[in-house]
Amino acid sequence: MTIEVDRRTVLAGVAASVAAAVYPPRVAAATYYPTEQHRRVLALAKEKVEQHRAALWRTDMVGIADFAMPSSLPRFHFADLEKGEVRSFLVAHGRGSDPEHDGFLKSFSNDVGSLATSRGAYVTYEWYKGKYGTSIRLGGISPDNTNVLERAIVLHPAWYANPAMLEKWGKLGRSDGCFAMGESDFNEALWHLSGGRLIYADRLGLG
Numbered sequence: 615m616t617i618e619v620d621r622r623t624v625l626a627g628v629a630a631s632v633a634a635a636v637y638p639p640r641v642a643a644a645t646y647y648p649t650e651q652h653r654r655v656l657a658l659a660k661e662k663v664e665q666h667r668a669a670l671w672r673t674d675m676v677g678i679a680d681f682a683m684p685s686s687l688p689r690f691h692f693a694d695l696e697k698g699e700v701r702s703f704l705v706a707h708g709r710g711s712d713p714e715h716d717g718f719l720k721s722f723s724n725d726v727g728s729l730a731t732s733r734g735a736y737v738t739y740e741w742y743k744g745k746y747g748t749s750i751r752l753g754g755i756s757p758d759n760t761n762v763l764e765r766a767i768v769l770h771p772a773w774y775a776n777p778a779m780l781e782k783w784g785k786l787g788r789s790d791g792c793f794a795m796g797e798s799d800f801n802e803a804l805w806h807l808s809g810g811r812l813i814y815a816d817r818l819g820l821g
Contacts, residue, residue, distance in 0.1 A: 648698075649821075650821060651700075651820055651821035652691075652699075652700040654820045654821060655678050655680075655691045655693050655700050655820055656693050656695065656698060656700060658678060658693075658814070658818070658820070659676035659678055659693035659695060659812075659814075660695060662676065662678075662735060662812060662814045663676060663695065663812060665735075666735050666737075666755055666812055669735075669737050669755045670737060670810055670811065670812055671809060671810025671811070672809060672810050672811050673695065673811070673812070674694065674695055674696050674811075675692060675693065675694055675695070675806050675807055675811050676692075676693045676695065676811065676812045676813070676814065677690060677691070677692055677693075677738075677803075677807050677811070677812070677813035677814070678690075678691040678693055678813075678814050678815075678818070678820075679691075679705060679793065679813065679814070679815035679816075680816075680817070680818040680819070680820050681707055681711075681719040681722075681731065681733075681815060681816065681817050681818070682817040682818055682819040682820075684717040684718050684785065685704070685705075685706055685707060685717045685718075685785050685786040686717055686780055686784055686785050686786070687704075688702035688703050688704055689702070689704070689705060690702065690703045690704065690705035690793070690795065691703075691820075692802060692803075692806060692807060694806075701802070703795055703796070703799045703802065704775055704777065704780075704786060704795065704796055704799070705775065705786075705793055705794065705795055706772065706774060706775045706786045706787060706788055706789045706792075706793075706794040706795075707719045707731045707788065707789065708723075708728075708729050708730040708731040708788060708789050708790060708791035708792070709729045709730075709788035709789070709790065710723060710728045710729035710730030710731075710790075710791065711723070711730040711731045711788075711791075712788055715785075715788060716785070717784070717785030717786070719731060719817065722758065722816075722817075723791075724754075724758055724759055724760060724761050725761070726761055726764055726765055728791065729790045729791055730791055731789075731791055731815065732754065732758055732759035732761075732762065732765075732767065732791065732815070733756070733758045733759065733815055733816045733817070734754060734755070734756025734757070734758040734759040734814070734815065734816070735754075735755045735756045735759075735812060735813070735814050736752045736753060736754055736755065736756075736759065736762065736812070736813040736814070736815070737752070737753045737755055737810060737811070737812060737813075738750050738751075738752060738769065738807055738808045738809060738810060738811045738812075738813060739751035739752065739753060739808075739809075739810070740808070740809070741804065741808060744768065744770060745770075746770040746771055746772050746794075747770070747771060748771075748800075748804065749768045749769060749770035749771075750768060750769040750770070750803060750804070750807070750808045751763075751768055752767055752768055752769060752793075752813070754767075765791060766792075767791050767792050767793075768792050768793070769792065769793045769795070769803055769807070769808075769813070770792055770793075770794055770795075770800070771794070771795055771796065771797040771799075771800035772787070772789065772794040772795070772796075772797070773787075773797060774786060774787025774788070774789075774794065775787065775789075775794040775795050775796045775797075776796045776797055776798070777796060793813070793815075
């Protein structure tokens with residue numbers, strides 16, 4: 615009996631080592647298993663889809679940006695309402711929302727020239743080629759983000775949102791108010807969040 619237990623332990627350890635080698639951990643993406651945070655994200659995503667359904671083309675995936683969390687943590691949650699799963703990524707906030715550049719969003723603004731993040735609901739539009747390469751246009755559908763198009767607030771990849779920034783500075787860089795994701799993670803947004811889907815951003819405190 616003891617030998618069998620030891621053998622299982624050894625085999626489990628080998629399997630774990632192989633898995634770690636093949637699938638190295640990533641700072642940007644969070645876990646796939648359900649957590650209390652994920653349940654809160656999914657519940658909020660469902661609520662906001664119902665609230666803004668008339669402005670959306672697709673309701674399978676929702677982006678929830680929880681700016682109560684610092685930029686060093688995965689706070690841009692992709693809520694798959696069909697599968698009931700959540701994947702979470704790093705995202706930068708605007709320099710106007712964090713003038714001290716300590717990694718924490720202090721305030722929102724809808725003002726042109728503020729360089730700040732706006733709170734509220736967004737709808738994702740088409741892809742386009744911009745300063746940072748392929749990006750996603752956004753439209754504001756809340757009273758607090760009516761100037762999104764005029765301010766050119768978009769979803770784009772950026773070097774300053776890469777996980778390597780955390781290793782060096784302990785925080786991400788800042789955008790001009792855009793949702794900036796790490797370059798290696800941005801394909802997740804291109805394939806799963808563009809084309810008439812909802813993004814909701816606020817200081818949410820989802821955990």
